[in-house]
Amino acid sequence: MDFATNHEGQLTIGGVAASQLARTFQTPLYVYDIGAIRQQIRAFKRVFEEADVSYAVSYASKAFATIAMYEVAKSEGAHVDVVSGGELYTAQAADFPMAAVSFHGNNKSKAELTQALDAGVGTIIVDNFHELDLLDDLLGDTVGQQDVLIRVAPGISAHTHAYDQTGQTDSKFGFDLASGQADEAAKRILADDHLNLLGIHAHIGSQIFEVAGFEAVTQKLLHVLNNWHQQFGFIPKVLNVGGGFGIAYTKQDDPLPPEAFVKAILATLKSQSQTLNWPLPAIWIEPGRSIVGPAGYSLYTVGSRKDVPGLRPYVAVDGGMGDNIRPALYQATYTAVLADQPNAAPAEHVHLVGKYCESGDILIDDAPLPTTTSGDVVVVFDTGAYGYSMASNYNRNPRPAVVFVENGQAQLVVTRETDADLIKNDLHYAAPTEQPAPAQTDATAATK
Structure with a gap:
């Protein structure tokens, strides 16, 4: 160490x-070494810039969310993603630019979506049809559009703890690909005047040590986007491959440098680019642990x-x-x-x-x-x-x-x-006063 x-x-x-x-x-x-946080954000950005690829490094703030952390991310020009109204509220308190915020979650409430829309959150990552119904209801009488990404369950399981796996088909997260849910979501969003579909998102898990999963999910997402282009004429602007890059906790852990995962993703992307007849989209990643963990x-x-x-x-x-x-x-x-x-x-x-x-x-x-x-x-x-x-x-x-x-x-x-x-939210309990037993009537007495 x-x-x-x-x-x-x-x-x-x-x-x-x-x-x-x-x-x-x-x-x-x-205790946090802020120099180390800045160094890792810059290392991610450097890979994209050297490859001359449009990108966003979106800090997955569920890993560590405080006003000060959002301020550091802002100072480094990072995006952030939030997964609750509380995280969004904290980012607002840090005066984080809302256009650079993505809102995740498999069960966003109507109140949280209202908060996000009122705040001007840049991108809502839509997870299910219930959420689409809520957005339809909230945006029905408005003018303008809300940018969204479709989160899919790509059917790819990461080699990690079962609780950390999020990309497999049997998951609470995202629209299923195999059953056609994701295609139906894309069709519905593209027909909605209030929603602007930017592209697609997947996250295969956390604390991942191998690049193979990221190479596979990149290929699969490109395939899905190509199908949407052929079916709907859709030209994607964003391909979000999530995060989950592993770090070393003990001497037995031997992860790649986090930016090596990005290089593998970009290599896969460029190797497939000749088969596409539409421009390459911007690549978004969502590192959390790899930025703040070490x-x-x-x-x-x-x-x-x-x-x-x-x-x-x-x-x-x-x-x-x-x-x-x-x-x-x-x-x-x-x-x-x-x-x-x-x-x-x-x-x-x-x-x-x-x-x-x-x-x-x-x-x-x-x-x-x-x-x-x-x-x-x-x-x-x-x-x-x-x-x-x-x-x-x-x-x-x-x-x-x-x-x-x-x-x-x-x-x-x-x-x-x-x-x-x-105890600041605790309240004292005042037991109710004992009420006398109701008086016995002749009718009730007669039944005994």
């Missing part, structure tokens, strides 16, 4: 010692320890499944070091566990670490995606703060929740 250190051998993030960040902002703590770190403080002869010790920290549910949910694996001894040789293998009242609250089941003592700061790598986004208040624990670090300067961008925050 690559990391930087200072002259004292301490692990640094964005030029600041992790142990100093822990002292200043307390733990548990999410840039994120979780900092914890060691507390208790349990030693049982013949068994692996348990070392407990002050966070756990409330700030990183992925190990419990996906059996996700991570790498950890001590903040002040990141290069120290392991002295033992431990269960690195959290403080939550669950036996499954295990952050790393087999963590090789130096001997730890209470008060040590532990750094877990690559937690920038789906840590904060999936955090909870389980056991009534406040969620951690978030700090951005860039050029040796640290800035708090999400404050730590307090105990008062935990």
Whole structure:
């Protein structure tokens, strides 16, 4: 695992010692190296620009959505995609340009679609016929058009965890291709004066290490678009191949550089271009994890320890499944070091566990670490995606703060929740006063 250190051998993030960040902002703590985020966005953009292809790098903000993150994406000229009214509201609060926003989701509510239309969201990625009905109802009396993409289930399964697979036919996402649903959706949208069909979208899954799936989905989407051109005279403007580019969480993971997936997609696209009699569309990608995952770190403080002869010790920290549910949910694996001894040789293998009242609250089941003592700061790598986004208040624990670090300067961008925050939506219960039993009438008495 690559990391930087200072002259004292301490692990640094964005030029600041992790142990100093822990002292200043307390733990548990999410920390992001913003320079790393910028570098990855620029690496994606560079591939497209060197290939002279029209494109959009659309940050999949479900990975990590805060006002400050949308501001960073805006400063880098990225698009973003949102999957809820809450994410859209956050992007609006960041003054993100709505024309560069795509709205995803398999069950967008009427209220969310109204919010998106009122906000001027650039592209709605339509997932099903119910959503088309809602849009028809909302746009029926309006003037102008809403740009849309059709999300399809391409029948391609990614080699990843079952919960992370989204491209197979048996999925809740997208119009089915094999049954003709996608063709019917295209026909319906093209006949609708209020909708402007830009093109097609597919997403085959997450944490993918192989390019074959992206090459296959690119070929399939081009085939579908060619059929739509022949059937309907449709000329696509956008081909969105989604995201899901894998990252390394442990030494056992060996992913390609994220931009290598883009190169494979573009190579497939260009190899097929001679068979098309319409101009190549703009290529959109939706990386999330690959942009923020490696840039994120979780900092914890060691507390208790349990030693049982013949068994692996348990070392407990002050966070756990409330700030990183992925190990419990996906059996996700991570790498950890001590903040002040990141290069120290392991002295033992431990269960690195959290403080939550669950036996499954295990952050790393087999963590090789130096001997730890209470008060040590532990750094877990690559937690920038789906840590904060999936955090909870389980056991009534406040969620951690978030700090951005860039050029040796640290800035708090999400404050730590307090105990008062935990009850701010709670209301007291006033039990109803006991009512006297109704008076017995002669009629009811006679039946007894």
